[in-house]
Amino acid sequence: xxxxxxLASRIISSRTVWxxxxxVVVASTLPLYVSGYILGLLTIAYYFAVFxxxxxxxFGFAGEVNFGPTFLIGLGAYTAGILDNLYQPPIWLCxxxxxxxxVAGGVVLALPALRVRGPYFGLTTLVAVLIxxxxxxxxxxxxxxxxxxxxxxxxxxxxxxxxxxxxxFMAVSGAILYALSRxxxxxxxxxxGQDAIQAGALGFNVTKHKLTAFxxxxxxxxxAGALLVFYLGAASVGTFVDxxxxxxxxxxxxxxxxxxxxxxxxxxxxxxxAGEALRPLGDLSTFIVSAMALAVVLLFPSGLxxxxxxxxxxx
Amino acid sequence: MLFWQILIDGFAxxxxxxxxxxxxxxxxxxxxxxxxxxxxxMVTAVVAAWVAGGDFGLNTYLGATxxxxxxxxMSLLTYFVVVxxxxxxxxxREEEKEIFILTATLLWGIMISxxxxxxxxxxxxxxxxxxxxxVMLVGVRTPANEIxxxxxxxxxxxxxxxxxxxxxxxxxxxAASMNPRGVTLLGIELSWIYIAVWAVYGVLVGIxxxxxxxxxxxSSYSVGPLTASAFSIVVLGGLGSVxxxxxxxxxxxxxxxxxxxxxSPAFRTIPALLLLVAVMYVRPRGLLGRR
Numbered sequence: 129x130x131x132x133x134x135l136a137s138r139i140i141s142s143r144t145v146w147x148x149x150x151x152v153v154v155a156s157t158l159p160l161y162v163s164g165y166i167l168g169l170l171t172i173a174y175y176f177a178v179f180x181x182x183x184x185x186x187f188g189f190a191g192e193v194n195f196g197p198t199f200l201i202g203l204g205a206y207t208a209g210i211l212d213n214l215y216q217p218p219i220w221l222c223x224x225x226x227x228x229x230x231v232a233g234g235v236v237l238a239l240p241a242l243r244v245r246g247p248y249f250g251l252t253t254l255v256a257v258l259i260x261x262x263x264x265x266x267x268x269x270x271x272x273x274x275x276x277x278x279x280x281x282x283x284x285x286x287x288x289x290x291x292x293x294x295x296x297f298m299a300v301s302g303a304i305l306y307a308l309s310r311x312x313x314x315x316x317x318x319x320x321g322q323d324a325i326q327a328g329a330l331g332f333n334v335t336k337h338k339l340t341a342f343x344x345x346x347x348x349x350x351x352a353g354a355l356l357v358f359y360l361g362a363a364s365v366g367t368f369v370d371x372x373x374x375x376x377x378x379x380x381x382x383x384x385x386x387x388x389x390x391x392x393x394x395x396x397x398x399x400x401x402a403g404e405a406l407r408p409l410g411d412l413s414t415f416i417v418s419a420m421a422l423a424v425v426l427l428f429p430s431g432l433x434x435x436x437x438x439x440x441x442x443x
Numbered sequence: 444m445l446f447w448q449i450l451i452d453g454f455a456x457x458x459x460x461x462x463x464x465x466x467x468x469x470x471x472x473x474x475x476x477x478x479x480x481x482x483x484x485m486v487t488a489v490v491a492a493w494v495a496g497g498d499f500g501l502n503t504y505l506g507a508t509x510x511x512x513x514x515x516x517m518s519l520l521t522y523f524v525v526v527x528x529x530x531x532x533x534x535x536r537e538e539e540k541e542i543f544i545l546t547a548t549l550l551w552g553i554m555i556s557x558x559x560x561x562x563x564x565x566x567x568x569x570x571x572x573x574x575x576x577x578v579m580l581v582g583v584r585t586p587a588n589e590i591x592x593x594x595x596x597x598x599x600x601x602x603x604x605x606x607x608x609x610x611x612x613x614x615x616x617x618a619a620s621m622n623p624r625g626v627t628l629l630g631i632e633l634s635w636i637y638i639a640v641w642a643v644y645g646v647l648v649g650i651x652x653x654x655x656x657x658x659x660x661x662s663s664y665s666v667g668p669l670t671a672s673a674f675s676i677v678v679l680g681g682l683g684s685v686x687x688x689x690x691x692x693x694x695x696x697x698x699x700x701x702x703x704x705x706x707s708p709a710f711r712t713i714p715a716l717l718l719l720v721a722v723m724y725v726r727p728r729g730l731l732g733r734r
Contacts, residue, residue: 187542193541193542193545240723240724250477250545251674251675251678251723252723254671254674255675255716255719255720255723258671258712258716259716259717259720262712262713262716266710266713372667375549375553378546378549379546379549379550382542382543382546386539386542412557412558412561414553414557415553415554415557415558415561418550418553418554418557419550419554421550422525422547422550422551422554425529425543425546425547425550426525426528426529426547429532429534429535429539429543430534
């Protein structure tokens with residue numbers, strides 16, 4: 129990458145950007161001829177894609193596995209939901225509150241997590257999810273416990289409008305996250321993730337950069353979670369906080385292609401789409417989706433995006 | 444009175460946790476793998492024993508043995524199908540292998556638990572205990588099965604300790620956990636050590652699973668919590684340290700039992716989680732961890 133060309137000219141000449149733009153434009157025409165059922169599915173998939181992309185940012189940068197993306201997502205979702213239940217402020221206020229809560233949670237999580245390496249980082253994040261889960265269940269009067277809470281306001285009832293909101297949000301978040309990953313700041317972050325010692329030796333403040341990555345990931349995850357609450361009209365532990373949901377986020381990101389950001393979209397759409405398509409098979413559907421995901425992980429480590437772009441796998 | 448009840452119940456459950464955690468930490472210490480399909484393997488062993496008792500009509504001893512055998516087979520299957528291909532893959536960068544193995548074992552675990560749910564439904568299954576009846580111990584009515592569980596767990600742990608510390612093969616395994624390359628320099632075939640470790644892990648998981656099935660019963664829902672509790676116990680004790688996990692298992696087991704008796708069974712898992720948080724903040728290495 130030649131640093132002397134401006135960011136703008138690089139964007140215009142990048143093939144990836146044009147392909148993504150094309151995909152977004154085509155996708156936005158979907159409500160014209162596709163059923164509400166599929167639109168609903170895609171809406172959820174798009175929010176899920178933001179979860180996956182945020183996770184990929186953290187993974188690509190911190191270089192460690194975050195087992196608890198649902199900690200951040202759940203914080204965002206529940207804060208927005210509870211706030212709406214208690215005071216019924218305008219929706220955008222709830223969204224902002226949700227995003228901020230997630231960011232705060234991200235900072236609190238980052239403090240112990242960044243001091244430890246390897247599997248301990250993953251464990252810290254996992255513990256955070258378990259604690260949130262337990263907290264939600266125990267403080268049931270407040271949060272609706274295991275049954276979940278319903279939210280009085282919804283952004284819109286129309287399938288098409290919800291779809292466009294989700295698509296727009298995903299496109300914007302994706303653009304920001306992707307641009308970040310390709311920018312000089314992104315490169316520093318990648319270096320910090322892959323070899324923190326060397327990056328530190330080169331004079332970069334590794335901790336500060338990793339914390340930044342955490343905050344950005346938390347912001348988008350929380351915001352997406354809050355938006356999803358207002359789409360579904362309800363929140364529960366099983367849909368937002370559970371470890372299994374976090375696992376699906378990770379699978380979506382790895383399946384789509386780790387460290388690519390954009391792969392998260394492919395992974396999320398595939399996961400949610402396949403899960404729905406196989407629903408008639410009942411319990412076997414999860415088995416088949418997991419088996420397919422496992423096959424991809426074992427045979428095509430570059431993920432779906434790698435398959436599509438026929439990236440040569442790194443040695 | 445309550446004190447003795449807590450003491451005895453806690454002891455049995457902790458022993459069970461200890462057995463499961465020991466296997467988990469063994470695999471991590473030697474193979475470097477955090478096997479997230481741990482719970483799934485345990486449940487498979489139980490279901491196999493249950494099927495043996497029900498569909499095949501075998502008696503409890505044979506059923507239990509069959510369960511352990513299935514655990515053994517599943518563990519080796521996990522190693523050869525999921526873990527080894529990734530460890531030896533040249534398409535993935537070294538630093539990324541860990542997350543791929545983590546994701547893969549997770550997926551594998553989900554696959555297994557879903558398959559079990561599909562074939563045998565989600566209902567809880569128990570295995571007929573080998574030892575039946577109730578015994579009066581220090582004035583507390585205790586199922587003889589509980590005492591049997593505790594004894595077997597400790598016997599197995601003891602045998603494991605003997606194997607690792609007193610036999611040549613065991614010492615090779617210990618050495619492999621400290622310095623794999625050094626072991627190859629001594630002319631010992633590393634791949635055989637890995638296979639041996641996974642085989643032993645399979646037996647441990649099988650026994651722990653079958654005992655759990657006899658004691659409390661399992662369902663495909665137990666898979667996640669089982670893996671999670673093994674995970675947290677091993678972190679508490681220190682990844683890679685067997686004695687650490689033993690101690691931690693008892694700490695967690697007693698914390699859970701005390702909470703269940705004194706506060707409420709619904710809050711059982713909370714004190715262990717809080718303790719885990721405290722450990723993360725204060726001493727991430729765990730009690731006796733090496734790294």
